Every structure is written in C-alpha cells, then in structure tokens.
Amino acid sequence: xxxxxxILFGLLLGTILLSCGEKASKNDERLKTAxxxxxxxxxxxxxxxxxMWQGSTAINDYINNYVVPSVKEKYNIDLQISGGQGPEIVQxxxxxxxxxxxxxxxxxxxxxGETFFQLRKINGLWGPFVExxxxxxxxxxxxxxxxxxxxxPINGMEAPWSINQFAIVYDxxxxxxxxxxxxxxxxxxxxxxxxxxxxxDFTGMTLLKSLLAELGGSPNALNGPFDEKxxxxxxEKLWKFINDNKRYFWKEGRTFPKEQxxxxxLYANGELLIAYGFSEGGIEDKVLNGLYPKTTxxxxxxxGTIRNSNYLGILYNAPQKAGAMQVINFLLSPEAQFKKAxxxxxxSNTVLAMDKLELEWKDKFxxxxxxxxxxILEELEANAIAEPAPEYMIRLYEDFRKKVIEN
Amino acid sequence: xxxxxxxxxxxxxxxxxxxxxxxxxxYALLYSFGIIGVANQGFTLRFWESVLASGxxxxxxxxxxxxxxxxxxxxxxxxxxxxxxxxxxxxxxxxSFVIYLPLAIPGIVTGFFTFQLFSKGGFFARISHKxxxxxxxxxFPDLVNDGLAVGIILSFITMVMPFFVLxxxxxxxxxxxxxxxxxxxxLGANSRQVVHCVFLPILIRKTWVLIILYFIFLxxxxxxxLILGQESPQMLSVLIIQEIKQYDxxxxxxxxxxxxxxxxxxxxAALALFLPKRKRAYAS
Amino acid sequence: xxxxWKPFVLSLAVLLILFPFVYLVFLSLASEWRFPEVWPxxxxxxxxxxxxxxxxxxxxSFFSSLLISLSVAVFSTASGFMISKAVFYxxxxxxxxxxxxxxxxxxxxxxxxxxxFFFLKMGLFGNMTGVVVAQFIIAFPYALLFFxxxxxxxxxxxxxxxxxxxGNKWQTYTKVVLPLAxxxxxxxxxxxxxxxxxEYGLTSIIGIGKVQTLTIKVFMFIKEANxxxxxxxxxxxxxxxxxxxxxxxxxxxxxxx
Numbered sequence: 025x026x027x028x029x030x031i032l033f034g035l036l037l038g039t040i041l042l043s044c045g046e047k048a049s050k051n052d053e054r055l056k057t058a059x060x061x062x063x064x065x066x067x068x069x070x071x072x073x074x075x076m077w078q079g080s081t082a083i084n085d086y087i088n089n090y091v092v093p094s095v096k097e098k099y100n101i102d103l104q105i106s107g108g109q110g111p112e113i114v115q116x117x118x119x120x121x122x123x124x125x126x127x128x129x130x131x132x133x134x135x136x137g138e139t140f141f142q143l144r145k146i147n148g149l150w151g152p153f154v155e156x157x158x159x160x161x162x163x164x165x166x167x168x169x170x171x172x173x174x175x176x177p178i179n180g181m182e183a184p185w186s187i188n189q190f191a192i193v194y195d196x197x198x199x200x201x202x203x204x205x206x207x208x209x210x211x212x213x214x215x216x217x218x219x220x221x222x223x224x225d226f227t228g229m230t231l232l233k234s235l236l237a238e239l240g241g242s243p244n245a246l247n248g249p250f251d252e253k254x255x256x257x258x259x260e261k262l263w264k265f266i267n268d269n270k271r272y273f274w275k276e277g278r279t280f281p282k283e284q285x286x287x288x289x290l291y292a293n294g295e296l297l298i299a300y301g302f303s304e305g306g307i308e309d310k311v312l313n314g315l316y317p318k319t320t321x322x323x324x325x326x327x328g329t330i331r332n333s334n335y336l337g338i339l340y341n342a343p344q345k346a347g348a349m350q351v352i353n354f355l356l357s358p359e360a361q362f363k364k365a366x367x368x369x370x371x372s373n374t375v376l377a378m379d380k381l382e383l384e385w386k387d388k389f390x391x392x393x394x395x396x397x398x399x400i401l402e403e404l405e406a407n408a409i410a411e412p413a414p415e416y417m418i419r420l421y422e423d424f425r426k427k428v429i430e431n
Numbered sequence: 432x433x434x435x436x437x438x439x440x441x442x443x444x445x446x447x448x449x450x451x452x453x454x455x456x457x458y459a460l461l462y463s464f465g466i467i468g469v470a471n472q473g474f475t476l477r478f479w480e481s482v483l484a485s486g487x488x489x490x491x492x493x494x495x496x497x498x499x500x501x502x503x504x505x506x507x508x509x510x511x512x513x514x515x516x517x518x519x520x521x522x523x524x525x526x527s528f529v530i531y532l533p534l535a536i537p538g539i540v541t542g543f544f545t546f547q548l549f550s551k552g553g554f555f556a557r558i559s560h561k562x563x564x565x566x567x568x569x570x571f572p573d574l575v576n577d578g579l580a581v582g583i584i585l586s587f588i589t590m591v592m593p594f595f596v597l598x599x600x601x602x603x604x605x606x607x608x609x610x611x612x613x614x615x616x617x618l619g620a621n622s623r624q625v626v627h628c629v630f631l632p633i634l635i636r637k638t639w640v641l642i643i644l645y646f647i648f649l650x651x652x653x654x655x656x657l658i659l660g661q662e663s664p665q666m667l668s669v670l671i672i673q674e675i676k677q678y679d680x681x682x683x684x685x686x687x688x689x690x691x692x693x694x695x696x697x698x699x700a701a702l703a704l705f706l707p708k709r710k711r712a713y714a715s
Numbered sequence: 716x717x718x719x720w721k722p723f724v725l726s727l728a729v730l731l732i733l734f735p736f737v738y739l740v741f742l743s744l745a746s747e748w749r750f751p752e753v754w755p756x757x758x759x760x761x762x763x764x765x766x767x768x769x770x771x772x773x774x775x776s777f778f779s780s781l782l783i784s785l786s787v788a789v790f791s792t793a794s795g796f797m798i799s800k801a802v803f804y805x806x807x808x809x810x811x812x813x814x815x816x817x818x819x820x821x822x823x824x825x826x827x828x829x830x831x832f833f834f835l836k837m838g839l840f841g842n843m844t845g846v847v848v849a850q851f852i853i854a855f856p857y858a859l860l861f862f863x864x865x866x867x868x869x870x871x872x873x874x875x876x877x878x879x880x881x882g883n884k885w886q887t888y889t890k891v892v893l894p895l896a897x898x899x900x901x902x903x904x905x906x907x908x909x910x911x912x913x914e915y916g917l918t919s920i921i922g923i924g925k926v927q928t929l930t931i932k933v934f935m936f937i938k939e940a941n942x943x944x945x946x947x948x949x950x951x952x953x954x955x956x957x958x959x960x961x962x963x964x965x966x967x968x969x970x971x972x
Contacts, residue, residue, distance in 0.1 A: 075924065079939040088772075106841070107924035107935060111676045116923055118469045118680070119835045129841040129923065142680060146469050218569050224662050274569075278578055279661040285940035293552035293750040295568045314747035314756075315940075418678050429663045430487070440801020444811065447794065448859065451852050452818040455829035513728075520725055528961070532732050535956035537913030539930050540949045543937055544735050547742065547946075552750040554738070560751035568750050593732075644820065651822030653916040654930075658937065668822045668916065675828050690825050701816040706809075 052150065052345050060158055063346045064099070070347035071102040075116075076134035077109040079285065082309050086370040090363055091355065099350050106130065110139040110226070117148035120341060128341035132348040136334045137174030140182055141414035143337065150338045152180025153349055159356035164377030170333050174411040175249065182335035183352050186364065186372040189404045190230050190329040191305035191322035192298060198319075199297050204326040206238055206265065212298075213272040219297035221274035222266075224429065227284035227301055229420045230330050236262055236416070237409055238327040246412035255419060263427045270428070280429060292316055302332075307398035308371050322399045324407035331408035333375060358385040367395045456694055462687040470680040478684040487670070488689050492696075494664040498580050499649035502587035507642055509588070510595030515630060518600055533593035541586045542658035549574035549582055575659050582659035583666070587649055594645075595638075602637050640704060647700055651693070667693050736953065742946035762943050773932060773944075777951050780912060780928040783843060787850045787911035792904045795858020796896065802859065803866040812863065819856040824916025826853065831920055841925040849921040850914055854907040861903045865896055905963045909956060 055063060072095075078084055087105055095101045108116070113133050120128050135143065143149045154160050163184055165171045170184045178184070194202040203209040213220045222228040237245045239261045240254070270277030274296060281287045284301055291299035292315045299305075305322035336355065338348045354360055358381055361374040378386050394400070458467070463478055465471040482488050513521075521530055536544075548554045556571040565571055575582035603609070611633070612625045620628065635642075656666035665673070671693065674686030742748075743762055745755035766773045802811045818826065827849060831840065839845030870892065877887045893900075915930040922931065929952045936945035 073925070078924075078935060081939070081941060104925075107927070107931075111678060112923065114678075114680070115676055116841075118683075119831060119840070121469045122467065123832055123835040125835060125838075129925065138678060142678070145680065275573065279576060279663075281576075282662060283938060285938060289552065289940045293568045295551055314749070421678055422682075425663070438801075440798050441805060441811070443794070444798045444802050444815075444859070447798075447852065447855050448815050448818060451830060451833075452821070452826075454833055455826055458832055459829040517721065517725060520721065526725070526729070529729055529732055531960050532736070532957065534909075535953050535960055536735060537909075537915075537930070537952065539913070539915050539933055540735075540739070540953055543933065543945055543949060544739065546937075547738070547942065557751050557753045561753045647820045651820075651825065653822060653824040654934075668824050671825050672828060672916070672920075687829070690829055693825060694821060694829075697820050698817055701813065701820055705813050705816055 055345055055349070056151075056153065056156065058156075060156065063156065063349055066346040067099055067101060067344075067350035069100050070344040071104060072132065072344050072347040072351050073104045073106060073130045074132050074134070074348075074351065075106050075108045075113055075130045078105070078107040079109075080309070081313075082370050086364060091351075091360065094360070095351055095354055098354065101347050101351060103351060110135065110142075113139060114142045114146075114148070117143060117339060118146060121146060121148070126341055127343040128339050130339055131342035131344045132352060133337050133339060134185065134334065135182065135337050137176070137332060137411050138414040138417045140173050140178075140335065140337070141176065144176070144181070148340055149181050150340045150342060150345060151182070153338060153345075154178070154180040154183045157183065157349060157353040157356060159353050159358075162358065162376045162380045163356065164375060164380070166377070169331050169408065169410060170375055172410065173333065173335060174417075175247070175413045178335065182337040183356060184333045184375040185336050185355060187331070187333040187375050187401070188303045188373055189324065189331040189401055189408055190234065190300065190302050191307075191324055191399060191404060192300045192329070193291065193305040193307055193316075193320060193322050194298050195317055195319050196321050197317075198294075202298060202323065204323070206235060210265070210269055213269060216297055217272040218274050218276070219295070220272075221277075221280055221287060221290070221296060222424070222428075223281045223284045223287040224424065225283050227287070228280070229417055229424070230302070231300055232262065232420050232424065233412055233416060234325050234327070234329050234409070235265075236420075237412070238325070239265075243328040243407075243409040246416060247410060248413070250413040250415035255416060259420070259423060263423065266428050267431060277428075288315070300329075303372060304398050304401060304404065308367055308395045311397040312368065316397075318397065320397060324399075324404040326407065328407045328409035329404070330411055331404070332411045358382075358389075362388055362392065365389065365392055367393045371395070371398075373401050456691070459687045459690045459694065463684055463691050465684055468684060471684060478682075478688050482685050482688040482692075487664070488692060490664040491667055491670045491689075494580075495650050495666045498583055498587070498666065499646050499652075502584045502591065502649055503642060503646045505584070506588050506592040506645075507595055509592050510599055511631070511634065513592075513596050514599040514603060514634070515626065518603060521596075521600060530593060530596060533589065534597075536590070538586070538590060538652065538654040539658070541590050542655040545582050545586045545589075546575050546658055549585070550576075576661050578661060580656075580660070583656050586655045586659060587652070590655075591645055591649070595642075598638060598641065599634055602634055606633050606637060608633055643700075643704060647697055651697065736957075739946045739949045739953070743943060743950050745946075746943055748943075762947050766944065766947055772927060773929075773948055773951065776927050776929050776932045776948075779843060779926065780930075781955075783847055783850065783926075783928060784908050784911040786847045787854050788904050788908035790847070790851050791854035791858040791907045792900060795855055795903065795907075796862055796900060799859045799862035800866050803863055804871070812860065815856045815859050818853065819860065822916070823853045823914060824920065827917035827920040834921055840921065841923045843926050846918055846922045846926045846928070849917055850911045853914075853917065854910045857910060858903050858907055861906070862896075862899065865899055870895060901963060905959055908959070912952070912956065 076087070092103045092105070095103050113130070113135065116129060160183065163170065167187070170187055171178060173182070192202065203212040209220070222231060233246070236258050237243060239258045240246060245258075246254075266277075274290065281290065287296065287299055288301070288306075288310065290296040292310070307316060307320050307322050310316040311318055311320055336352045338345055338352075342348055356376070358376060361376050362385065364370045364372050365374050374389065378389065381389070461467045465473060465475040465478060520526060546553065550556065551568045551571045556565065556568055559565045559571060573581075608630060611629050615625050615629050616622075651668050652666065653668040653672070656669050660666060660669060667689070671686055671689045674689060675683055677683065677686070744758050744760065746757040746761055748755035802808055802815075805811060830849065834840045834845050834849065839848055873891050873895070874887050877891050882890065913930065915934060918926065918928050919931055919934070922928070924931070929948055933945055933948045933952060936942070936948060
C-alpha cells in the first residue's frame with residue numbers, strides 16, 4: 025500500500041513539475057526594432073495561442089478552415105485557438121500578473137475598446153508593434169474610427185482587424201416604420217408592448233451609448249475624455265426614460281436577456297420586433313442560416329449608432345511574440361482581409377485603405393460578393409458616431425444593473 | 432512499519448483534501464480585504480461594507496435558499512410517493528434500468544433541455560400555438576428565465592428526484608421495511624398507520640443527512656441557474672462568478688467577499704451536520 | 716370496478732424519462748426550425764456530418780473529455796480507496812471526515828475561482844493536466860467519503876486473519892480486500908467519472924477556454940444560440956454514461972451508495 029501511495033504521489037508531483045517548466049524570458053524589446061526578416065525567421069515553427077470570441081459559426085469557420093491551415097503552410101506556425109473574450113482575457117492577465125508568470129498562456133488576443141482600456145490599465149499589452157508589420161502600411165489609419173479606439177489613440181499597441189457599425193434590426197413586413205429616435209421608440213413600445221428589450225451585455229450597452237449621445241443632443245455629445253458630470257446628467261435622463269417605460273419592454277422590463285444571442289433568438293421567434301447588433305446588425309448570416317426571416321433589414325439611429333473597429337493585441341507575457349506578429353501580419357494581408365469580407369462567410373469589413381492596395385486587390389475587393397439582406401457599411405456612414413471613452417461603458421454596465429435591473 | 436503507514440496516508444489526505452480548500456479560502460479572504468489583487472491598493476474594509484450594505488448578497492442568498500428548499504422538498508415528497516406506490520413495479524427488468532437513466536443527464540443538459548421545452552419559442556409553445564391556445568410566442572407563460580424560477584426548480588426536481596427514488600428503494604430493501612410493514616399490519620395497524628409510523632420515519636431518519644446535503648448542493652448550483660436564471664436576483668454561484676469576472680476591475684474584490692460569505696455558510700452547515708456524534712447511514 | 720391507474724402513471728413516467736433522450740437526438744438532426752413550426756423544415760444528418768467532417772472540434776472535445784474523466788476516475792478512486800483506509804482507521808477519524816466534507820460541499824465553480832491563482836502559479840492553468848488535477852481535487856473527497864463504510868471492523872478482522880495465517884500485505888490486498896471492495900470500486904469509478912464528465916464551471920475557469928471539454932462546447936453552442944449543435948453535443952455527453960450505466964447498473968443496484 026505504501027508503495028502505491030508513493031507512486032500516486034510521485035505521479036501527481038511529476039505532472040505538477042512537468043507542467044511547471046518555465047523558461048527564462050527572452051529579450052523581447054529587441055523585436056520592436058528588429059527587421060521584419062529576422063522577426064519572420066524567429067516566428068517560423070512556433071506555436072501561437074490566440075484567444076478569441078468563438079461565438080459564431082462563420083468566424084470559427086474562417087479561422088479554423090482558412091487561417092489555421094494558411095499560417096501553417098506559409099510560415100509553419102501552429103495556431104491554437106482558445107475561447108474567451110473581454111473579461112476572461114482581463115481575468116487571465118490579472119491572474120498571471122499576480123502570479124508573476126513570465127511565459128503566459130496566450131500570445132495574441134482579439135479585443136475591442138474597453139478590453140484595450142483595461143489591459144492598458146494593468147499594463148497587460150506588449151508593444152508598440154504595429155509599425156513593424158509590413159501590412160500595416162496598407163491600413164487606413166486616416167480613418168479615425170480605425171486609429172482611435174474608444175477615444176484612445178491605439179499608438180501601435182493593437183492592430184485593427186475589422187471595422188463595423190452598430191445597426192438596428194427589424195422586419196419591414198411587420199414594422200414598416202421603425203423608430204429612429206427616442207420619442208419614436210417610446211411611441212413604438214407603447215403601441216407594441218413587449219417587443220423591445222435591452223440585452224445586459226456589450227451589445228445592449230452599446231445601444232445605451234447611442235441613446236446617451238442622443239440625450240446629449242448631438243452625435244458628438246460624448247466625445248472627449250470621460251466627464252463625470254455629463255455622465256450623471258445624461259444617464260439620469262436615460263434611466264428615467266427606461267424606468268418610466270419599462271412596463272412596455274419585453275417581460276414588462278422585469279428581466280433582460282443576458283446575451284445578444286438570446287435577444288436574436290427572441291427576434292427570430294417573433295417575440296421581439298426590434299433587435300440590434302454590431303457588424304451592421306449581423307443580419308446577413310442569420311438570414312442565410314434561416315434564423316431570421318428574409319424580410320429583415322437594418323438601419324442606423326437618427327442621431328447615429330456606434331461605429332468602431334476591433335483589434336488584435338499581443339499580451340505582455342506572450343511566449344511567442346514574433347509568431348504572434350507574423351500571424352497578425354497575415355490577418356492584415358489583402359488575401360486574408362478579402363477572404364474575411366466575403367458576404368457568405370465571416371462578412372466583415374476590411375480595415376485596409378483601397379487607395380493603398382495594388383490594383384489587382386482593389387478590383388477584387390470592389391467586385392467581392394455583396395450582401396443580399398443586411399445594409400453595407402457605407403449606407404450607415406452618415407449616422408456613424410465614435411465610441412465614447414471606456415468609462416462610459418463601465419458605468420453604464422454598473423448602473424444599468426443597479427438602477428434598472430435591480431430596481 | 433505499522434507506525435509509518437497511516438501517516439503517509441494522512442499526509443496525502445491533508446495534501447489533497449485539506450490544503451487546497453484552506454488555500455482557496457485564505458486567497459479569497461485576502462482578496463476580499465484588498466490585500467492581494469492587481470487592481471487593489473492594500474487592506475480595506477470597503478468591499479465588505481459595500482457588499483453588506485447593497486443587500487445583493489442577502490437577496491441572492493434568500494433566493495437561492497427558497498429555490499433549493501422548494502426543489503428538495505418537492506423531490507423528496509415525490510420520491511417518497513413513488514417509492515410507496517410503485518416499488519414493486521420498479522424492480523421489474525426494464526423499469527429497473529430505465530429509472531437509472533436520469534443519472535446520465537448532467538445539469539448543463541437538463542438546463543438546455545428545459546430551455547428548449549419551456550421557453551417561449553420552445554416545444555410546448557409551438558404545440559400550444561398549433562392547438563390554438565396562443566397566437567404569438569409572447570403569450571406563452573414565463574417558465575424560463577422567470578421571476579419565480581419555475582425553470583430552475585423544474586430542472587432541479589428532474590435532477591434530484593430520480594436519485595431519491597433510487598435511494599429510497601434501496602433503503603426500503605436494506606432496512607426490511609417490507610417485513611416491518613407486514614409485521615405492523617399483522618399486529619393490527621391499518622395502512623395509514625403503516626405509512627406514518629413505519630415507512631416514513633425509517634426512510635427519513637436513514638436519509639436526512641443526504642437530503643440536507645442535496646439542499647446544500649443545490650444552493651451552490653451553477654450551470655442550471657446560469658442557463659435558466661434571470662438577471663436579478665441570481666443564485667449564489669452565478670452571482671459570485673459574475674462579480675469576479677466583471678468589467679470594473681476595482682470591484683472584483685466584492686465577488687470574493689461573497690465567495691467568503693458563501694464558503695463560511697456551507698462550512699458552518701458541514702460542522703452542524705457532521706460534527707455531532709452520530710451514526711451516519713447512506714451519507715456518502 | 717376500480718380502474719388500476721398505476722400502469723398509466725408508470726408508462727407516463729417511462730415516457731418522461733425517455734423523452735429527453737429522444738428529443739435531444741431529434742433536435743440534433745433538425746435545422747431551420749423556426750417558431751411556430753412544430754416540425755423542423757430540415758431533418759437529416761447534416762449537423763452530424765458537418766460536425767464530424769469539419770473542424771468544430773467536437774470529436775476532439777469528446778476524446779479530451781474522455782481522457783480527462785478516465786484519469787480523474789482512476790486517480791480519485793485509487794487514491795480515495797487507499798487514503799480512506801488511513802483516514803478511517805485513524806483514531807481522529809471524525810475530525811478528518813469533517814475536513815473532507817468542506818471541499819465536498821463547496822460549489823466547484825467557486826472553489827475553482829479561489830484556487831485559480833495557485834494553478835497559475837504552478838503552471839497548471841489552461842492545460843489538460845490542470846483540469847485533471849482540479850477535478851481530482853473535487854472528486855477525491857467524494858471517493859474518500861464513499862469508502863468510509865467499507866473500512867469497518869469486519870474488514871479489519873479479515874485483514875488480521877490473513878496476517879495471522881501468514882499472508883503478506885500483497886496477499887491481503889489481492890485475495891481479500893480488493894475482492895471485497897470490487898463492487899464499491901466499480902461504483903466509485905463510475906461516480907467519479909461522472910463528476911468529471913459532467914463538470915462545467917470549474918473546467919471553464921481552470922481550462923480558460925483552452926481545454927475544451929464537451930460541457931464547455933455545449934455551453935459555447937448555447938451562448939451562440941446554435942441549438943442544433945448544442946443538442947448534438949448533449950447527445951455526445953449523455954450517451955456514454957448510459958452505456959456505462961447499462962454495464963454498471965447491477966453493481967449500483969445491488970449496493971447502492
């Protein structure tokens with residue numbers, strides 16, 4: 025028995041020690057000035073861990089069936105995907121910081137503004153690295169929706185991956201004249217009680233930001249750094265509007281869907297008449313999948329809906345920074361961006377500037393398969409507003425819970 | 432040789448069974464006081480004050496207790512009834528296998544399945560629509576993600592009741608309740624008396640520790656309320672994880688405050704249950 | 716004449732028990748099933764073919780779940796059995812038992828959230844070893860307590876008897892203790908396998924999305940509202956235990972917990 029105990033204990037200890045093998049950290053600063061050739065050669069043969077949101081079949085298909093085999097073939101890089109978004113990434117980085125892990129679990133991450141903000145707050149990102157990437161020269165940095173993320177200049181700490189706009193989704197057969205501003209929305213829900221809700225997640229909070237800007241009187245009302253006084257004043261109005269009309273919301277406003285996907289289901293079932301989401305409403309693939317009726321359309325709010333970009337970053341303790349740079353550079357290549365723009369695939373807008381592309385690619389982009397159902401980015405351009413400072417989002421989350429859900 | 436042997440066993444026991452628990456508790460405690468944590472600045476009572484003042488914890492605790500209590504009572508009651516009425520039939524070949532099948536369904540599947548059946552776009556809503564009871568999805572009653580936690584309780588019952596049926600059947604056999612009942616009857620007891628004075632007391636006395644244990648398990652259940660719960664109030668585990676994973680980095684410690692409170696609570700329950708000297712039956 | 720209602724209730728109960736299995740298989744075959752249609756507009760093997768033919772990784776998840784659960788079951792049953800002897804022959808066994816109950820009744824997901832720091836520190840975060848160790852930590856108290864009733868005076872006197880008759884330790888185990896415990900070991904293996912197989916919250920925290928067991932996949936599909944794939948992964952999740960149950964049932968039934 026003692027023997028067996030020892031063996032068991034030994035096994036356990038062994039596994040612990042085996043997975044403990046930490047190597048000394050390399051001098052990563054060097055990569056920030058190294059030539060691309062040396063970075064590329066260092067990247068060859070590495071295994072890169074990419075943590076990203078895996079909540080969509082189209083995105084998973086693009087990554088797993090196109091990107092992973094491509095980087096393997098081109099650069100001999102093993103790209104490993106793991107699921108996780110904003111809070112999970114931040115949690116991981118905070119945990120690793122606290123435990124002083126020099127070689128982290130994850131190399132690169134797919135993030136947007138508020139995660140960028142949080143990661144910068146705890147120094148979780150490595151960089152600047154974007155200028156090192158050859159394909160960064162093709163990015164349309166003149167577009168402030170690309171070069172500024174939640175009012176923060178990206179400063180080479182994250183690479184833009186795609187750009188999109190928030191859109192309201194409706195069925196034109198059922199709702200010929202959907203609401204375009206707050207008073208219209210109020211009338212609409214009074215006429216059609218129970219058909220509108222706010223999802224308690226990123227998507228719902230983004231809608232609230234648009235409403236907040238409208239209450240502020242202009243598309244630019246929330247621009248600039250976070251303003252406590254302005255937030256207090258405008259959010260007060262917002263909560264009053266919501267609480268006054270709560271009884272006309274879905275389930276009389278007693279509860280709210282936890283995720284946008286749930287809200288989209290409710291729209292698909294016909295319980296909701298109005299839904300909304302990023303990627304110009306995310307309409308195309310849902311109609312093609314048979315989830316949404318073919319009579320679904322998308323539009324922007326009169327005072328504007330949020331337009332933003334999403335980004336790729338490298339974590340401060342990424343073991344394979346060169347590999348991550350190579351993968352990110354590939355994701356920004358005309359080839360990969362073009363594939364990603366396919367309306368029947370991932371259907372996301374490129375961040376590349378058309379005038380910087382070679383003619384051949386420019387033509388390809390212009391002739392690419394177009395959406396049949398959802399609006400295209402250009403249609404919503406006139407009503408695009410920039411992401412306000414990240415604190416607005418964080419405050420909205422907290423106050424929406426405290427002042428609406430728990431009220 | 433005889434003296435060394437138990438020691439290594441005990442050492443291992445402590446290493447696997449005690450150290451992790453203690454470490455987790457100390458970690459949560461330190462975090463809750465802001466002593467550790469990347470976004471924290473050192474010792475503070477701020478998080479404890481804000482959790483205790485906001486009332487979210489107590490609301491969530493009360494909510495969880497009521498749900499677990501209702502689910503366990505209904506499950507135990509149902510299982511007793513099934514055992515009383517059907518024990519003979521349940522020993523037959525096929526049935527004796529079928530009643531084990533619910534054990535193969537985990538909470539996450541139960542939650543998913545309940546959602547598929549009872550949501551407003553789900554199976555029963557479609558049938559009601561077909562039969563003309565409702566004309567729109569929104570007319571179907573709120574059974575999942577609802578304020579009364581109907582969906583959660585339903586899932587809990589389908590998870591816990593089969594287990595108790597099996598348990599009671601087993602105790603029934605092992606404790607020779609059949610023979611005792613016949614004996615009582617031959618001594619002149621009527622069937623009501625047999626149930627009240629023989630059947631129920633023996634079954635409950637032999638299993639009450641397990642019943643309370645299941646109550647505690649349901650109190651900390653995670654998957655089912657995550658799928659079927661509403662946004663507020665939430666069950667304890669869901670609340671704790673949500674607070675720990677939130678966007679506002681300055682408030683993560685509040686999640687650990689709730690975790691500490693919850694851990695203390697179940698630890699006290701364990702002490703009360705298992706410290707007094709008593710013969711435990713069927714408690715593992 | 717009184718109608719015997721029991722057969723009706725029983726048949727209904729059987730139907731209710733079988734219904735989830737049938738419905739989940741049905742849902743996994745469906746597609747484009749919009750409200751209020753009672754019958755899906757597509758019914759066929761499409762989802763199964765896509766999932767097994769391409770990269771959603773469900774098959775890989777199935778095997779990693781299997782590997783994790785088997786390791787957890789083997790480790791916790793073996794160590795639970797061995798260590799429980801030391802614990803339940805110990806003079807302070809009541810205190811020790813009590814200590815084992817603390818981790819046993821704590822919600823695994825909360826336990827994991829508070830333990831994750833140590834797993835990070837030991838490099839056990841986001842890999843399969845870490846998930847196995849974490850699940851082992853919650854399955855171990857179960858196994859330990861499970862054997863509490865086994866180590867009684869009777870077994871002890873058997874052991875003494877073998878020793879008196881000149882048997883060595885090895886013989887005591889192979890000839891007496893293990894045969895006596897065989898049924899219990901099987902049940903414990905089965906139960907700890909299920910604890911691991913069904914675990915979600917703890918795995919999601921310790922595995923941080925890098926270890927994608929079946930339960931993680933089910934949840935992922937639920938989150939993206941892909942109910943057909945969700946049902947499919949539920950099928951993969953519930954049928955192995957059914958098979959195990961079929962073989963294990965006679966043990967469970969004879970000496971239930």
